[in-house]
Amino acid sequence: MGERIGFIGIGTMGTPMSKRLLAAGYPLVVYDVRPAAVVPLVELGAEAASSPADLAERCGKVITMLPNSSVVEEVVLGESGLVHGLKRGSVLIDMSSSAPDSTKRLAATLAGLGIEMIDAPVSGGVYGAEAGTLAIMVGGKEDVYRECLPILQTIGSSVFHIGGHGAGDTLKCINNMMFAVNMLGVCEGLVLGVKAGLDPAKIVEVVSRSSGRSFALDTKAVRQILARNYQPGFTTDLLYKDLEIATTLGRQSGVPMLAANLALQILSVARGRGMGALDNSAVVKLLEEAAGVTVMPQEA
């Protein structure tokens, strides 16, 4: 574990992820556009870098955990980007929820410079990041995947090699699209049930053991909707972005996606109504408002 690892993007997810690497004994170099973000990690023993390029010069493997593909491209290819410091044979591990076509282009560009890349987006949210139980979906070459596996297993409990470059990103956006569609059904069902006089806690209890069950129902709806807690979790803005990637992929490849596009549009309404930074389950409020009810567990 002598080799230092770079970590760029010390945000809600990046903070617990990088802490796990430190706790596992990996020497870590960290960078974030907001210098204050890295302070807690430096106090735990990480080194701070002054730029992606500076970080890249010190590390053989660099993890990025950034908001979207544009930011990743800028951090990698920009003026003081990673490419100005990464050596031949080093590896970029992009754990952001990136767009597959951007990842493929980036991997090709880096390959031309002798630099390897895998896409390794995660599922599981902040809880999963803190608990080390994230699912990680990897795209890229088999041998590079194997080389990075110990690092990834420090961050997540289920690591899957999905396919070539972009395959991890593709599966990530598919997963999140399914989640978003499931959440729509959950919201409609809860509001309908409450309007019909049912206890939403009872709905969740029963459907969780029946064919309508989903993570959106048995986990998200419980933690957020029934608890009237719209602190993210996973924001409407981020879920919208993943749906944009999925539906764009559908357009590019000729796959009709009626449900996914409906979900995208409803999230668009939610964002326009000021819910972008809330947990995505806040879309239930749109239905509550129209139906004139609130999804609240009935008193025991």
Add this chain to the structure above:
Amino acid sequence: MGERIGFIGIGTMGTPMSKRLLAAGYPLVVYDVRPAAVVPLVELGAEAASSPADLAERCGKVITMLPNSSVVEEVVLGESGLVHGLKRGSVLIDMSSSAPDSTKRLAATLAGLGIEMIDAPVSGGVYGAEAGTLAIMVGGKEDVYRECLPILQTIGSSVFHIGGHGAGDTLKCINNMMFAVNMLGVCEGLVLGVKAGLDPAKIVEVVSRSSGRSFALDTKAVRQILARNYQPGFTTDLLYKDLEIATTLGRQSGVPMLAANLALQILSVARGRGMGALDNSAVVKLLEEAAGVTVMPQEA
């Protein structure tokens, strides 16, 4: 267990359900519009009745497991219907997927005759019926629910008292609506993934442990879509009916249900294309056809 129980509707679900009652030692009187349907049960010890009225005269509790509310109403109120045989104090247990407003009207009519009724629809399909692992969602009075509980526990493993008359039906259609919406997302995600070169078995493996997971994905998609098996299971026609009930309830109560109505329309296309009697997961074929791919696990 001396009291005889009546069972009307010896079909795909009713057969294994009534067999479980027989196996548990309940004296059973059976009826079906197709006389041949009751033969196997008579061979196992059940009595055959010549009409619902005839059956009602011999039983204190009668279970109905029928295609829809119209048939239930006919069997109960029709010319040789149950009302012509049921005594005061007897109980109708309607386990069909009925419409809540029909159930409420029927319960009120029967109450006027001194007859009790509960709605007790099930979730879990033929597998669940055979294994006795159905979830049962009961609407009606608490004391009648308690009175019927031993019978219901012979048929299902999870029995829930949801609320007053129609509450079981309401929750049933909500559960199935959520399932249908989840299935749409599953189908779109699988076809998109396959079109992008992913192995659908890998998609299911990974998403089953991630936030996109659902019964529609981890159970139905595996048994039906990945196995290229569209033998029902749960037919498109029946799921359409449940969605009709749910969306009608939404109309009546002023709850916008965009996803549920989209699912209803897509199932309508599937029915029009001849898939009504296939498992509902066959809707994936509509997407496969448009996208020009087949969701088949890749060779190992």
Add this chain to the structure above:
Amino acid sequence: MGERIGFIGIGTMGTPMSKRLLAAGYPLVVYDVRPAAVVPLVELGAEAASSPADLAERCGKVITMLPNSSVVEEVVLGESGLVHGLKRGSVLIDMSSSAPDSTKRLAATLAGLGIEMIDAPVSGGVYGAEAGTLAIMVGGKEDVYRECLPILQTIGSSVFHIGGHGAGDTLKCINNMMFAVNMLGVCEGLVLGVKAGLDPAKIVEVVSRSSGRSFALDTKAVRQILARNYQPGFTTDLLYKDLEIATTLGRQSGVPMLAANLALQILSVARGRGMGALDNSAVVKLLEEAAGVTVMPQEA
């Protein structure tokens, strides 16, 4: 013109329609559940009736212009309904926007009593009613249609015989469904254009001469949206009702109607948000709110 005509339902539409009959010299007997509603017509020479039955006894032809099929059925078949006064050979002209299946049942019931019926719903709104330029879509027998034609031509300028009982209602709901779908496209296009910096008056001017044109754009959008005037016109509630009839017909006959059902759901949101009594074009507010713009013509 000696024969008296009955008119039941003296509301927004019924008032100008019945005035036209009076102006044309028809002896008129009027009735409304709100007695005050008939006062202006009595001042113009109409007789008031005390009930539908009372009215029916005095008239050979009776026009109904009522909110929906339930009210029509009550007015015809109820306790002091028309059937208690109508003579054999008399004709019921239902000009309400009724459901075709209700109309068919009612026509069959009346036929058994020797009473004829046509369905003759209208298109054109209050302006059309006042100007006598309504389009009238008639279902029923050819000879009864011909018998009623002079009366209908007094009320509308375009009278069409569409087919048998219910055919007028069917075409009416199809027309209004098309209108509702067109209006959705209009709203989305206007909000998109305004957000992109275009003058909505310019959008209407140009699209009115191009392939995107529709009555929803060139007439309704101009009178209501561009004028920021949501006084009905044609209320969201009434358009919702017509869409309910159309989409129910689609369900009953196995016709997938994705756009119509989407429109129904969006109108449902508008109703839930308190816009039911406003003009249906008020749905544009839902989009304006989400997009953060107002569709206002730019200053000259």
Add this chain to the structure above:
Amino acid sequence: MGERIGFIGIGTMGTPMSKRLLAAGYPLVVYDVRPAAVVPLVELGAEAASSPADLAERCGKVITMLPNSSVVEEVVLGESGLVHGLKRGSVLIDMSSSAPDSTKRLAATLAGLGIEMIDAPVSGGVYGAEAGTLAIMVGGKEDVYRECLPILQTIGSSVFHIGGHGAGDTLKCINNMMFAVNMLGVCEGLVLGVKAGLDPAKIVEVVSRSSGRSFALDTKAVRQILARNYQPGFTTDLLYKDLEIATTLGRQSGVPMLAANLALQILSVARGRGMGALDNSAVVKLLEEAAGVTVMPQEA
């Protein structure tokens, strides 16, 4: 009229448009990637150019009528593109249905080279191009618009200056989006009506004079659907492209567009089913197939 005009893109639309310029006496230089396409114009007196650059050297104004923004960008900026021949002060008139953001970028690039540009997409199809009755929607500077107006008036009968660069493109995609949504309603209404026994010719006749009317109904449905003629007209592929532009603009600017996205998805199904090169009204076949009817006028 001494100054020569260049015309690039001699296809279904470009051919009649360039013929009108020739007929009006404009000296014309033409280019198409398929050399055979320009032969009929050369026979009518046009000069052929060997590349866009070659054409540009001979002309002060150049019209492009190309399939999409990518092709326009290639023709303008590519290896032997227009920029290599256009002089300072010359004008590019892009009459393609381009994406507004591409147009804005291109206009900015050309402005840096002292070259003016307007976007001037058209509405009206091949009939309109042949008859000279196209509507033309212009984005760009007022003075450049005025300078090009005589040329545009030779091609179309209604020329509108909409706003700055990209405003023409924006309005074009809005118009076509409204058309596509209208067409969905038309198809659902016609199939529903036919299934209910109505004559589709009667539906069109009546709705054309009522509030449901639209160009999609009174013109397209008559020429294509009622005539069972799916020769384009305006192909499904091209309408899909315009909807892609409109819905992408909606995503970029935060305007929810549920109807437009639904239309896009349904066109996507139609393309996947092999209808991309047919007239867009062929989507009615999807509904006919599901409903089991054909929209054919009844015999007189």
